[in-house]
Amino acid sequence: MKFIFELVFFLYFSTLGTYGPYLAVYLAEKGFSGVQIGLLLGSMPIAILIASPIWSYISDVLHKRKILLVIGCTGAGLASLALGWVDQYGLNFLWIILMAIMSAPILPIGTAIVLDALEVKGKREGFGMVRLWGSLGFAITSLIWGGFFLDRILDYFSWGLAGIFFLLGAISLFLPEKKGELTFTSLGGVKILGQNKRLVFYLLASIFIGASISAYNNYQTVFFQSLDASALLIGIIVSMQAFVEIPMMLLMPFFFKRFSMRLMIMIGGIALFVRWGLYLITQQAGWVIPIQFLNGVGIPAFFVVGVAYIDQIVSQKWRATAQGLYNAAFLGIGSAIGVYLAGMIYEWFNVRSIWVLNLILGLIGLGLLVLAFWGTKSEEEALSTIPDKGPGTEDRGRM
Secondary structure: OHHHHHHHHHHHHHHHHHHHHHHHHHHHHOOOOHHHHHHHHHHHHHHHHHHHHHHHHHHHHHOOHHHHHHHHHHHHHHHHHHHOOOOOHHHHHHHHHHHHHHHOOHHHHHHHHHHHHHHHOOOHHHHHHHHHHHHHHHHHHHHHHHHHHHHHHHHHHHHHHHHHHHHHHHHHOOOOOOOOOOOOOOOHHHHHHHOOHHHHHHHHHHHHHHHHHHHHHHHHHHHHHHOOOOHHHHHHHHHHHHHOHHHHHHHHHHHHHHOOHHHHHHHHHHHHHHHHHHHHHOOOHHHHHHHHHHHHHHHHHHHHHHHHHHHHOOOHHHHHHHHHHHHHHHHHHHHHHHHHHHHHHHHHOOHHHHHHHHHHHHHHHHHHHHHHHHOOOOHHHHHHOOOOOOOOOOOOOOO
16 A cells, blocks of 8 residues: 555656646747746646645545545646647636646645555654655656657647646545545634644745745746756756655654654755755856755655644644645745746846745745744643644654
């Protein structure tokens, strides 16, 4: 079963490795203007923001996570396929938004399924070992697209993306389904989550951190091109950021036993902040390669440790809902803000100025993390308000 979990994350992040770095290039090849592309890219996270918590809440209420995951993958695949058949801007907008809506539940619901299975075995810290396959999927896929298909992206993009979504849907049929009765409930669960101060401040912090990451993801190729990097070098640079995550994922069980989640998340936020500063002063594409090692510290902090932290401070009953809110804040609101502001900065100044924006966003995010971890209730008081989830739920380690 662990192999199925790994394959699901590998394929999901392969979709991100396909459209994350290269969707803007694909749309530009279709002849759309920078303003039109910015509107499309900025609308995707807004769609995720709206759809992700709804999908996740329904999964917690109906206890039908697997079937919702399959529906989402199939819908995203069909939307990706249709994207390759249309030329009009309005139709491109429609299918991209639909792809975003249908793919929105994949990460939060898939994460909830994996956490359920790991919790049964008492190995929640093993999530990092599963998530590393996502990094591998992103790395391999982005390298292939950048190195071999960038010059013919119009011919292969929609077909390749759709194929991965369809394969992911098929693999999802083999995921375990946690049994449970239909829960007749109002939005009281969301209200309860909203009263969790640690969760609220952490979600706010993730918005700004996510905005900086989104600005980078959508404009990295443009920045590398401004440094006269070749298509092959761009593919290597983009894929390398995921390859360097893998050793950190392998070490996650070791880190979880020796350090607090708060410390690991703060270090990750600082690593990203330093990364944006180094990009700001970089003048040659070759110097980007060593800077990418900071990605191996920053991204696991929010995509692995952050997921575990969210899971720790909420009731198990609302696990998928909480992950959906995290996904909406990090990849929804944060991404929308990052893409929109980066587009404005790029149009008004230049692509290098985006790193100044990221430094500001990162600094705000770090301040909110401090409030989340040390500016609210004490840890003991906070944990006392959380329904008991059994042994192993305490934050490992202390500052």
